[in-house]
Amino acid sequence: MSEQFRGVEEFVAAVEAGSFAQAAQRLHITRSAVAKSIAVMESRLGVRLFHRTTRSQSLTDEGAACYERCRRALQELEAARQDIDAGRLVPTGRVRVSMPDVVGRLCVVPLLLELAQQHPELVLEVSLNDRRVDLVEDGVDVALRSGALPDSAVLSARSVGHQWMGVYAAPAYLAARGRPADLAGLRAQFPAHRFIVYGRAGASGLWRFGQGERPEDTLPIPAPALVFDSIEAMCAAAVAGLGLVRLPKWLVAPAVASGQLLPVFDEPVPFGFPMHLLWPHSRRLPLKTRVVLDLLGQRLPGLLAAS
Template sequence: MNERLNGVGVFVAVVEAGSFAVAAQRLAVTRSAVAKTIARLEQRLKVRLFNRTTRKQSLTENGHAYYERCVRALAELEAAEECIESGRREPAGKLRVTMPVLFGRRCVAPILLALSERYPELQLEMSFNDRVVDLVEEGFDLAIRVGALPDSSQLVARRLGMQRMGICAAPAYLDRHGRPSSPSELDGHLRLAYLTAGRASAWRVHDEDGGVVLPQVKTRLGFDDLQAIADAAIAGAGLAWLPCWMMAPELKTGRLELVVSGDRVPGTEIHALWSRMTHLPMKVRVAVDALVSEIPRMLSQ
């Protein structure tokens, strides 16, 4: 009976991915491994499941019929597993999480590490990347996003909090260039810009009346890494626009001074995202609950 299940999951993954290469990426195996699995499945069934050309592949008539039944069979297996999991008291299995590099290292990873100590059967796989990851395409269970969310009906989002921002600089820089006492006095200062795809976005600051001001700051240095910006600011290279949770330790030591506080600088929301499904696995649920419990405290610094 077990032999009949061999290759079924790979077959369904290939059909849904549209190609052997994409399916291999999702399954974290080589393309040749996928091809060999399909070949063995076809040999066992004694039918051809795919029509293959050098450019594309398509299901045969037998392939279509087999796929429909495999999907139903896998759905039944998933339902059986969910039934078992509903009676389980602790989460288990692999949990793949993708998150922004710095926020992930400083805030998310410590929470998940504590979770793994609490639940020994939970296996964590954390990926640190500032690009927008496709959860379904790359096989992640959970994503942490800072900023705008994608418009997708396939994803579920839960708000973790608001990342407050501020503008800061080293005392040495402010001694040389002056200490701005209002948003209008930022004009002419040097800024350390965060680059997205090689471009720096304009700074927006609220004035005393709540209006939006775009300071005419000069961009001398650009980075695509927040830690590099913080290091440059500490070295006295210019003003830095940084998350408050990141500035807090440097403000306490005096290596940085706050120039514009978080109530004058627009913040960005942070969410946890996962694929929409009928049953949320316990491993995802406990991770989201832990993040909802701990992240707001970190962001309030």
């Protein structure tokens, strides 16, 4: 960037993030680089932009006026970039995408294959792994995450719905062991049932219902009959009649449609794990990344809601 404009992006980021350290995280540079760029900008303008102490920073009057102009200038540059990208129409380059194994393989990968056919110049690098990667450190462009959002100043997020959960069992199992009408009935019949849970060897289980936070919204399972670290294996065990299972509705939908599994009872207040797309925060989101986010953002909610 020309020396004339050096520090503009760092200055705006420092104002909006609230500190040089947070601005550095947002821009993926060091704190010292932010401080140096802003110092150069102050020297060039001949004014102080911030009142700074060891514990706080605030804008000077000159800094406040400068911020508004710099912010508008960056917005105009971003609008120009978007116009240029819109004119290209063809996204090119590498996009690294990370997602949990099963939902990725069954829901996301088919969508990415469509995208690859539409845009052959797009190079998709896809990781199917339940490990939570560090997007910035691992160089990941887009990640699909289940559960609560991380508290991060360097990541942006887009909701793609929920993984709604249900309790399921094979018809023969319910005929033999009984079919509770609701959660209270399941508690009452607890000793009569076998439970299939997610976890590692030796793990107990905890099923969440409703809001999932109050004691009455949880069902502890101290001695499950079967424990798997694969939700597909859990589904297969339930189809085989080996117990009750709690799984995402999208996963069991084919088994329910074929009559291999039945929903055990309706839940007045459904429980689900929120799903989000995450990507490193950037003022200049490349077209190649945006087409991935747009496709998954438009199509995944419908797939996850399938039941």
